[in-house]
Amino acid sequence: MNVLEVKDLGINFGGLRAVDHFNLTIKKGELYGLIGPNGAGKTTVFNMLTGVYAPSDGKILLQGKNINNLSCHKISQLGIARTFQNIRLFKDLSVIDNVKIGLHERYKYNLVDSLLRTKRYFNLEQQIEDEAMELLEVFRLHTYARVKACNLPYGKQRELEIARALATHPILLLLDEPAAGMNPQETQELMEVIKKVRKNFDVSILLIEHDMKLVMGICERITVLNYGSVLLCGTPEEVVNDPQVIKAYLGD
Numbered sequence: 001m002n003v004l005e006v007k008d009l010g011i012n013f014g015g016l017r018a019v020d021h022f023n024l025t026i027k028k029g030e031l032y033g034l035i036g037p038n039g040a041g042k043t044t045v046f047n048m049l050t051g052v053y054a055p056s057d058g059k060i061l062l063q064g065k066n067i068n069n070l071s072c073h074k075i076s077q078l079g080i081a082r083t084f085q086n087i088r089l090f091k092d093l094s095v096i097d098n099v100k101i102g103l104h105e106r107y108k109y110n111l112v113d114s115l116l117r118t119k120r121y122f123n124l125e126q127q128i129e130d131e132a133m134e135l136l137e138v139f140r141l142h143t144y145a146r147v148k149a150c151n152l153p154y155g156k157q158r159e160l161e162i163a164r165a166l167a168t169h170p171i172l173l174l175l176d177e178p179a180a181g182m183n184p185q186e187t188q189e190l191m192e193v194i195k196k197v198r199k200n201f202d203v204s205i206l207l208i209e210h211d212m213k214l215v216m217g218i219c220e221r222i223t224v225l226n227y228g229s230v231l232l233c234g235t236p237e238e239v240v241n242d243p244q245v246i247k248a249y250l251g252d
């Protein structure tokens with residue numbers, strides 16, 4: 001079963017064709033890489049998949065359902081979660097509260113429960129607290145639960161963003177350059193975390209990343225974008241040995 005099918009996706013920004021005839025198929029449980037030089041259109045693809053930008057043409061099918069032109073909120077409810085190229089956390093909130101925000105989407109209680117602080121309200125709050133803590137444990141962030149997000153080490157902030165995205169129970173997780181700004185040790189840890197996420201959660205992952213060691217080390221298939229068009233789609237071995245890819249990255 002394909003989790004995601006993207007057919008001939010394209011978008012124009014004024015006179016700029018930022019993405020053109022983009023095709024992609026992601027299978028259940030797959031860890032898929034999206035790479036390409038700066039300005040190739042990678043983040044723009046994520047923005048179309050998550051409803052930030054409406055595609056100019058093409059189709060996006062999530063588990064067979066067309067999600068073109070749905071709102072970000074609706075797409076999130078249908079199961080796509082993401083992290084951002086620049087960290088977007090609630091910096092003044094605690095680590096656990098950042099995760100709870102993601103969880104509240106799924107736990108609905110009515111106004112009467114929350115105003116009257118009924119037993120049901122407290123039970124749900126406890127459930128949310130427990131689930132948030134479990135998620136933090138996967139990322140070994142539980143010891144920082146009450147620390148303000150802005151006081152976490154940089155690498156941990158990036159991992160917290162992934163934890164928060166997972167709180168919505170996505171079927172597809174989009175990671176936009178999660179290793180950006182990390183040192184080699186943090187990158188190594190992140191690689192283990194991403195592998196663990198795929199193993200422990202029922203989720204497919206689409207990863208944008210410039211760190212080749214990371215991409216080559218964990219992705220089963222990779223698509224290379226260049227000037228908005230797909231240059232190649234293949235296994236890590238096929239990608240690193242392709243002359244066109246080498247040229248796109250290193251120039252003539």
Ligand SMILES: Nc1ncnc2c1ncn2[C@@H]1O[C@H](COP(=O)(O)OP(=O)(O)OP(=O)(O)O)[C@@H](O)[C@H]1O
Binds near residue numbers: 038040042043044
């Ligand atoms: N909202 C927008 N309006 C106009 N042009 C845009 C907009 N968003 C992106 N672009 C342009 O689309 C092209 C692709 O940008 P995008 O951010 O998707 O690249 P990228 O592959 O993510 O690059 P990087 O590796 O630097 O993050 C660039 O030329 C960019 O300037």
Ligand SMILES: [Mg+2]
Binds near residue numbers: 042043044085
């Ligand atoms: Mg980008």
